[in-house]
Amino acid sequence: MARASFWCGLLCFLGILFFMSGRIWGIEVSGQSYHTRESILKYLESENVYGGMSGSGISCGELETKLRKKYPDVGWVSVEKSGSKLYVRLDEVLLQKKKTNKTPKSLVAQEDGTVLSIVTRTGTAKVRAGDTVRKGQKLISEKVKIIGDNEEVVQKRHVRAAGTVVVQSVQHYEDELPVPxxxxxxxxxxxxxxxxxxxxxxxxxxxxxxxxxxxxxxxxxxxxxxxxxxxxxxxxxxxxxxxxxxxxxxxGRYSPEEAAGILQDRFDYYRLQMRDNGCYDLEGELSVKERNGSFYGTATIIYSRKQTQYR
Structure with missing residues (x-):
């Protein structure tokens, strides 16, 4: 009786082991950047490919073809079954080129400042390096004059202004932190x-x-x-x-040291946002003073930025 129970248990264990080893217990997705792992797994679910399924029901070649058809921006796909895991490797490619806008417009100043440099590729330059400009002022005009042999204007064309204009500007920064x-x-x-x-x-x-x-x-x-x-x-x-x-x-009440640290962190984060918006060569230090029950952080920020606004 004991031997029968032993052999019965051993056979059940081997049967369960054989059953479990023939199934997929993990799907690993790698190489993707634009498409998320979750979206790819959801698509595999729709194709009845999921963790826990029988490994004999997977055709790696067929699955690769379906993935390439589903995701046109994927240039290379590899599906490999190794043991009880399924490995899906992708390599995404950029298919579409950025469309350029050719609507006739002028390049204008985004803020007040001084022109550091200007290089005109298309259009007519309206300012020079060293000129002071106001916000909204034309830097490169969309109007182009065509001069004939007799030095007279024979034609006027409207194009989309193109060029590189760098303007240096000044911004006054102020932040307040109550003491209590x-x-x-x-x-x-x-x-x-x-x-x-x-x-x-x-x-x-x-x-x-x-x-x-x-x-x-x-x-x-x-x-x-x-x-x-x-x-x-x-x-x-x-x-x-x-x-x-x-x-x-x-x-609680902020000490001068605590207030200076908090205001400096805010100021650094503000400068980081300016850099994210295209500003560079930032100059200016934060000054912290206490008055009327609050700490005030002030600074004069000098920065440069390539102008990208059209009108």
Missing amino acids: YRKQKLTGKQRTLYQICIGNHNLFVYNPLKSLESYEKYDIIREGGRLCPFLSCRFPVFVWKKTFREVCAEN
């Missing part, structure tokens, strides 16, 4: 619960002796994510750990 403020402080009390999401159903596991009703304000820290994310979207099981930490508000 309300700061958040942790009380040390916290409660942890676990959330299991299966599809549209949620299961919460927590200690019923700890209640959140006494917490007037609290921070929430969430950790976790999808269970077995390498499988597929057909297994929407998420496990989250949520920690609720009680906080209370109390009055």
